[in-house]
Amino acid sequence: MRWLALSLAGPMLWAVMFSLVYGLHGAICAEIPGPEGLGIGARLLLVGAWGLGIAAHLALLWRVPAQGGMTAQALPRAGAWIGLFATVFTLFPVLMATSC
Amino acid sequence: MTDATAPDHSLAEAEALALPANPRQRALSLHREAARVWANDPGFRGQLTAVSHTTLGLRFMATAFVFFAIGGILSMLIRAQLATPQGAFLDTEHYNQIFTMHGSIMMFLFAIPMLEGLGIWLLPKLLGTRDMAFPRLTSLGYWCYLFGGLIMLTALLFGVAPRDGWFMYTPLSGAAHSPGINADVWLLGVTFVEISALAAAVEITVTILRQRAPGMKLTEMPLFAWYMLGTSVMMLAGFPPLIAGSVLLELERAFDWPFFDVARGGDPLLWQHLFWLFGHPEVYIIFLPAAGALSTIIPVMCRTPILGYGAIVAAILGLVFLSFGLWVHHMFTVGIPHMALAFFSAASVLVAVPTAVQIFAWIGTMWKGRPELHLPMYHILGFFLTFVMGGLTGVMLAIVPFNWQAHDTAFVTAHLHYVLIGGFVFPMMAAATYWMPLITGRRRVKGLGEAAFWVIVVGFHGTFFIMHLTGLMGMPRRIDVYPDNPEWIWLNLTSSVFGFVMTIGFAMFALDLVMQATLGKREARDPWRAPTLDWAMPLPSPNYNFASLPGPTQLSRTGSEVTMDLARGAGLLPGAPRGRRELLVTSVGVARPLHVAVLPGNSALPLVLSASIAIFVLLMLGGLYPLAGAALIPVAALIWVWGRGLVLDSDPAPVEIAPGVRLPVHSRARPTLAQSGLHALLVADGALFASLLFGLAFLSVVTPAPAAAPATAATLATGLGMAVLVGALALAAIAAHRAERTIAPGWTLAGSAFNLLALVALAWLAMQLDDPTAHARDALRAVMAGFVGLHALVATGMAFFALDQYRRGEIDAAMPGALPAWQVWQAFTAVTALIAAVVLFVQAGVS
Numbered sequence: 001m002r003w004l005a006l007s008l009a010g011p012m013l014w015a016v017m018f019s020l021v022y023g024l025h026g027a028i029c030a031e032i033p034g035p036e037g038l039g040i041g042a043r044l045l046l047v048g049a050w051g052l053g054i055a056a057h058l059a060l061l062w063r064v065p066a067q068g069g070m071t072a073q074a075l076p077r078a079g080a081w082i083g084l085f086a087t088v089f090t091l092f093p094v095l096m097a098t099s100c
Numbered sequence: 101m102t103d104a105t106a107p108d109h110s111l112a113e114a115e116a117l118a119l120p121a122n123p124r125q126r127a128l129s130l131h132r133e134a135a136r137v138w139a140n141d142p143g144f145r146g147q148l149t150a151v152s153h154t155t156l157g158l159r160f161m162a163t164a165f166v167f168f169a170i171g172g173i174l175s176m177l178i179r180a181q182l183a184t185p186q187g188a189f190l191d192t193e194h195y196n197q198i199f200t201m202h203g204s205i206m207m208f209l210f211a212i213p214m215l216e217g218l219g220i221w222l223l224p225k226l227l228g229t230r231d232m233a234f235p236r237l238t239s240l241g242y243w244c245y246l247f248g249g250l251i252m253l254t255a256l257l258f259g260v261a262p263r264d265g266w267f268m269y270t271p272l273s274g275a276a277h278s279p280g281i282n283a284d285v286w287l288l289g290v291t292f293v294e295i296s297a298l299a300a301a302v303e304i305t306v307t308i309l310r311q312r313a314p315g316m317k318l319t320e321m322p323l324f325a326w327y328m329l330g331t332s333v334m335m336l337a338g339f340p341p342l343i344a345g346s347v348l349l350e351l352e353r354a355f356d357w358p359f360f361d362v363a364r365g366g367d368p369l370l371w372q373h374l375f376w377l378f379g380h381p382e383v384y385i386i387f388l389p390a391a392g393a394l395s396t397i398i399p400v401m402c403r404t405p406i407l408g409y410g411a412i413v414a415a416i417l418g419l420v421f422l423s424f425g426l427w428v429h430h431m432f433t434v435g436i437p438h439m440a441l442a443f444f445s446a447a448s449v450l451v452a453v454p455t456a457v458q459i460f461a462w463i464g465t466m467w468k469g470r471p472e473l474h475l476p477m478y479h480i481l482g483f484f485l486t487f488v489m490g491g492l493t494g495v496m497l498a499i500v501p502f503n504w505q506a507h508d509t510a511f512v513t514a515h516l517h518y519v520l521i522g523g524f525v526f527p528m529m530a531a532a533t534y535w536m537p538l539i540t541g542r543r544r545v546k547g548l549g550e551a552a553f554w555v556i557v558v559g560f561h562g563t564f565f566i567m568h569l570t571g572l573m574g575m576p577r578r579i580d581v582y583p584d585n586p587e588w589i590w591l592n593l594t595s596s597v598f599g600f601v602m603t604i605g606f607a608m609f610a611l612d613l614v615m616q617a618t619l620g621k622r623e624a625r626d627p628w629r630a631p632t633l634d635w636a637m638p639l640p641s642p643n644y645n646f647a648s649l650p651g652p653t654q655l656s657r658t659g660s661e662v663t664m665d666l667a668r669g670a671g672l673l674p675g676a677p678r679g680r681r682e683l684l685v686t687s688v689g690v691a692r693p694l695h696v697a698v699l700p701g702n703s704a705l706p707l708v709l710s711a712s713i714a715i716f717v718l719l720m721l722g723g724l725y726p727l728a729g730a731a732l733i734p735v736a737a738l739i740w741v742w743g744r745g746l747v748l749d750s751d752p753a754p755v756e757i758a759p760g761v762r763l764p765v766h767s768r769a770r771p772t773l774a775q776s777g778l779h780a781l782l783v784a785d786g787a788l789f790a791s792l793l794f795g796l797a798f799l800s801v802v803t804p805a806p807a808a809a810p811a812t813a814a815t816l817a818t819g820l821g822m823a824v825l826v827g828a829l830a831l832a833a834i835a836a837h838r839a840e841r842t843i844a845p846g847w848t849l850a851g852s853a854f855n856l857l858a859l860v861a862l863a864w865l866a867m868q869l870d871d872p873t874a875h876a877r878d879a880l881r882a883v884m885a886g887f888v889g890l891h892a893l894v895a896t897g898m899a900f901f902a903l904d905q906y907r908r909g910e911i912d913a914a915m916p917g918a919l920p921a922w923q924v925w926q927a928f929t930a931v932t933a934l935i936a937a938v939v940l941f942v943q944a945g946v947s
Contacts, residue, residue: 012421014421027801074414099438
């Protein structure tokens with residue numbers, strides 16, 4: 001069961017981060033009327049959350065043992081990489097997008 | 101005999117598990133003994149009471165194919181209407197009903213039940229067990245599916261079918277714009293059918309995790325099982341948002357609770373979010389089992405182990421999660437904030453990566469092996485051609501500016517048909533032709549199958565490739581006439597002609613299957629020389645699958661010697677000497693045998709229970725709400741009777757599964773299959789609760805509606821009421837925990853009392869809530885209270901059930917009865933009540 005839980009940890013962390021940043025952005029954008037730009041505080045908050053997520057993924061990657069090579073036994077490691085890559089790629093718009 | 105690609109640790113496992121072989125017996129005697137115990141009832145009664153996975157799996161698939169044919173006929177009516185610009189074949193009302201029913205039938209009555217049927221029929225054979233974990237649940241799921249489907253079809257025949265499109269967008273599907281019962285038919289019918297999906301998801305999850313042949317490690321099990329595990333988990337998390345949305349919309353239509361009414365603080369986009377939270381994962385729910393079939397068939401057709409077993413498992417893991425981060429790409433044009441568009445666009449592009457990993461693994465397998473062009477391989481090649489094109493147009497649609505141009509045009513219709521027919525129908529045809537010998541025991545009649553394939557391929561691409569162009573030229577979906585657009589005429593006419601060609605192809609395919617079943621010569625065992633356990637049994641497969649169950653010894657070998665070993669009883673738990681249906685329950689990781697589960701036999705209870713639910717649905721459809729409420733009483737009573745059926749009335753002595761290896765039966769073991777099933781069900785329940793929380797958060801944050809009137813929920817008195825409610829449920833949870841540990845009836849009695857106190861507190865709180873018709877948030881508060889109340893009511897029922905078991909002497913220190921299940925449910929109820937109370941109190945305070 002621990003193996004299964006470790007395998008799910010990376011993608012689960014992505015799901016949490018995706019929901020968190022999406023929810024945070026929703027709350028921030030609800031306060032901004034019309035297509036105005038994001039304030040520096042709001043952007044810092046979003047980028048901070050994203051950075052925190054990446055840090056958590058890196059910590060997970062560091063914790064998960066590298067074993068199993070290319071077999072399914074390496075799923076925890078693969079899951080950790082999947083989660084990290086997904087968080088970096090799907091949330092990188094917090095750096096780029098300028099408005100709600 | 102695990103997966104051809106998996107690293108061979110099985111021999112070591114065999115020694116580690118130390119399960120000696122049973123002495124060989126006469127195969128025919130074993131077969132007769134097992135066949136008698138696992139047989140369906142004779143005659144027509146057997147049709148109603150069967151609980152065998154073989155019977156019900158095939159019945160699911162056959163019924164789904166009938167619905168596919170009906171959906172196909174509807175599509176031909178659509179194409180006949182669109183063949184000319186001012187078609188008078190259908191009026192607008194009927195056209196709307198027909199395209200809505202076409203989509204709804206294909207998604208809810210064909211694709212999902214077909215994959216459920218394949219999983220139910222195939223998984224026990226592939227995993228080396230005798231049935232699914234909960235045979236009566238399989239049967240209940242089938243009857244709910246059939247009755248729900250028949251309700252929807254009957255509505256179509258009487259001209260009151262849903263007409264708002266298969267995704268039922270509000271406000272079009274609201275009471276103001278869609279009077280009558282048309283939309284209710286969809287909401288209640290689909291929710292009824294989805295009972296079968298959730299039932300299948302629970303038992304597929306438990307069967308894969310707890311019933312694999314001893315020694316079949318999770319990391320070595322057949323890829324089909326990995327795919328089905330991913331699918332079932334997605335169903336557990338993906339269907340609840342749809343159920344939540346359907347319940348909310350039905351409450352709005354029936355009782356004027358304004359969840360989606362902008363004037364009263366609701367938002368139509370909440371429906372879209374909830375629908376697509378289900379709707380997009382649904383695409384992968386459909387695709388994954390099909391991919392599982394491909395991963396099973398391609399290595400056999402290419403005479404080589406599959407390439408990249410580990411990479412494919414990782415890709416499944418990625419797909420399962422990423423597919424839940426894409427739903428907003430169906431809503432790119434509704435005015436979503438730019439940054440959110442970017443999040444979901446990125447996720448939509450990213451999901452192509454794990455899909456591509458699988459495609460390349462399959463291509464690599466074909467490259468490495470020696471492909472043989474049997475009929476299943478034709479359909480696999482059809483899959484590659486079609487699905488890859490559908491995937492690429494999917495990446496196009498993931499790009500926001502293109503999506504804005506192509507949204508709601510025929511381009512999207514073309515894309516989704518490429519994905520669904522390419523990604524599901526072609527693999528299912530490959531699967532049908534591959535496993536038909538196991539189903540019928542007969543060889544196919546050559547010639548017609550190949551011709552059917554070519555007619556389908558030509559017909560499909562002629563219909564839908566052209567439709568991309570029609571869409572790019574601006575033709576919207578779901579219009580019935582286009583008198584002012586002569587440029588679309590020849591494209592539509594071409595699509596219509598080829599659509600009929602495709603239909604002829606499917607009819608030929610069906611005829612080919614019928615010919616094989618009726619005219620085919622007798623097939624030899626294992627005709628494909630496959631390395632998996634599904635072929636290590638007689639043809640056609642018997643209800644019990646294996647006369648003795650495979651263990652580590654059999655898993656480490658391949659070929660006919662395994663088949664003979666199992667048929668002669670050299671495997672584990674041979675025959676059915678105790679006259680009851682037994683199988684092995686194993687551990688999740690290395691599949692170590694833990695105990696013997698005794699399954700219930702044939703029963704009419706699932707049919708009666710589903711008929712009772714159908715009566716509730718029909719009364720709701722008729723607007724007879726008080727009577728519908730009363731109809732839930734027999735449903736509850738039948739569920740009680742169902743629970744009674746779990747109690748063993750025979751000798752619970754340990755069972756010898758191999759010489760010197762004795763295991764307890766399930767009533768004296770923990771955790772049982774039922775407990776694992778409850779955990780799976782609570783995943784779905786948690787997703788339902790999360791969907792309601794999402795709705796509350798969405799309406800609180802995003803909705804630009806006037807704030808609700810100050811809610812009474814934030815007063816001191818209601819705060820105290822909530823504290824009493826949560827406190828009583830917490831104490832009930834503690835009592836349930838103690839009862840499970842000490843087996844003392846006093847704790848169960850205390851738990852029952854605390855639950856009753858919680859129900860009283862909740863009833864008082866419900867009376868303090870604002871009028872739910874006044875504002876959407878008030879309505880959601882009432883729904884949350886209802887959620888907690890329903891769970892507390894069920895917890896009370898479980899506590900009473902346990903008390904009844906004490907009275908009957910069915911609980912003792914070694915036999916915990918219903919206590920473990922009650923404990924888990926009670927803890928879930930307490931936690932959700934606490935969250936709901938905190939959220940409601942905070943939300944009421946700020947509104």
